[in-house]
Amino acid sequence: xxxxxxxxxxxxxxxxxxxxxxxxxxxxxxxxxxxxxxxxxxxxxxxxxxxxxxxxxxxxxxxxxxxxxxxxxxxxxxxxxxxxxxxxxxxxxxxxxxxxxxxxxxxxxxxxxxxxxxxxxxxxxxxxxxxxxxxxxxxxxxxxxxxxxxxxxxxxxxxxxxxxxxxxxxxxxxxxxxxxxxxxxxxxxxxxxxx
Amino acid sequence: xxxxxxxxxxxxxxxxxxxxxxxxxxxxxxxxxxxxxxxxxxxxxxxxxxxxxxxxxxxxxxxxxxxxxxxxxxxxxxxxxxxxxxxxxxxxxxxxxxxxxxxxxxxxxxxxxxxxxxxxxxxxxxxxxxxxxxxxxxxxxxxxxxxxxxxxxxxxxxxx
Numbered sequence: 001x002x003x004x005x006x007x008x009x010x011x012x013x014x015x016x017x018x019x020x021x022x023x024x025x026x027x028x029x030x031x032x033x034x035x036x037x038x039x040x041x042x043x044x045x046x047x048x049x050x051x052x053x054x055x056x057x058x059x060x061x062x063x064x065x066x067x068x069x070x071x072x073x074x075x076x077x078x079x080x081x082x083x084x085x086x087x088x089x090x091x092x093x094x095x096x097x098x099x100x101x102x103x104x105x106x107x108x109x110x111x112x113x114x115x116x117x118x119x120x121x122x123x124x125x126x127x128x129x130x131x132x133x134x135x136x137x138x139x140x141x142x143x144x145x146x147x148x149x150x151x152x153x154x155x156x157x158x159x160x161x162x163x164x165x166x167x168x169x170x171x172x173x174x175x176x177x178x179x180x181x182x183x184x185x186x187x188x189x190x191x192x193x194x195x
Numbered sequence: 196x197x198x199x200x201x202x203x204x205x206x207x208x209x210x211x212x213x214x215x216x217x218x219x220x221x222x223x224x225x226x227x228x229x230x231x232x233x234x235x236x237x238x239x240x241x242x243x244x245x246x247x248x249x250x251x252x253x254x255x256x257x258x259x260x261x262x263x264x265x266x267x268x269x270x271x272x273x274x275x276x277x278x279x280x281x282x283x284x285x286x287x288x289x290x291x292x293x294x295x296x297x298x299x300x301x302x303x304x305x306x307x308x309x310x311x312x313x314x315x316x317x318x319x320x321x322x323x324x325x326x327x328x329x330x331x332x333x334x335x336x337x338x339x340x341x342x343x344x345x346x347x348x349x350x351x352x353x354x355x
Binding site: 118 | 233
């Protein structure tokens with residue numbers, strides 16, 4: 001992965017430079033055409049379209065480059081051998097209105113997140129939030145998540161869920177899932193590992 | 196002498212007034228308002244926002260809050276989003292003061308004063324004008340009524 005990113009960085013810069021050069025080259029004739037030949041509107045329009053396409057291509061290259069740099073940064077700061085990532089998702093969630101989540105790793109608070117209405121709506125629509133990304137040593141660890149919000153009958157509701165796991169060489173992904181338990185008409189809070 | 200100057204040079208940046216800085220992005224935060232809703236500053240991108248820090252013991256703050264309330268009640272096209280941030284440790288106290296002033300905008304409660312530290316509040320009231328892109332466009336510190344100046348700046352921003 002790393003070598004892949006490194007391999008693509010130099011060509012992207014070259015592509016960007018080439019795109020900038022092509023922009024510069026195509027932009028100057030537009031100005032000349034507008035100044036010198038206003039009687040031929042078709043040619044400048046085509047050139048403008050070309051410039052627009054170049055700009056769009058340049059934007060795409062920048063987005064790709066930004067994504068690659070982000071990946072590279074993440075791999076350097078959180079190598080797979082120590083990485084643990086915690087995600088949060090909501091399935092239905094009619095029995096629980098989420099207000100906040102507090103996350104502890106090995107009894108140390110690592111994240112506390114207050115959710116706005118818009119964020120809760122996004123989770124209800126299937127969004128998955130990356131709540132925490134950090135490093136832990138290889139070996140046994142404990143994750144505890146506390147969920148706060150409004151439960152059935154609009155009562156204040158606070159529940160905890162725990163996961164004990166062993167960190168090995170690969171990155172560890174953990175999902176906190178809020179779902180509805182139809183049998184008891186209560187919310188259910190599950191912490192599980194992604195394989 | 197040299198050591199003292201060096202130490203001063205190292206310590207000064209830590210003590211210096213650092214935020215909010217005009218033309219820099221406003222630090223994002225999320226706080227609970229007095230009705231229990233969580234509000235995040237970045238969710239107001241696209242709107243002109245006036246952020247005002249206050250406390251119940253601050254006399255000039257009450258005057259500013261009352262004037263900002265009038266600003267928030269302006270016709271919808273011209274009215275900015277006004278957010279008051281109470282630095283009182285007690286949410287009930289903040290709510291009762293906000294109710295007594297009949298504020299027409301949300302009052303956020305910064306009981307732990309974490310957002311106050313984020314914005315380096317040293318004097319109250321502190322009022323910050325934030326443009327549609329989330330960039331700080333003006334800061335007023337310790338002035339009881341920046342509203343006329345604020346209204347002019349908001350008009351300028353909205354006409355851009």
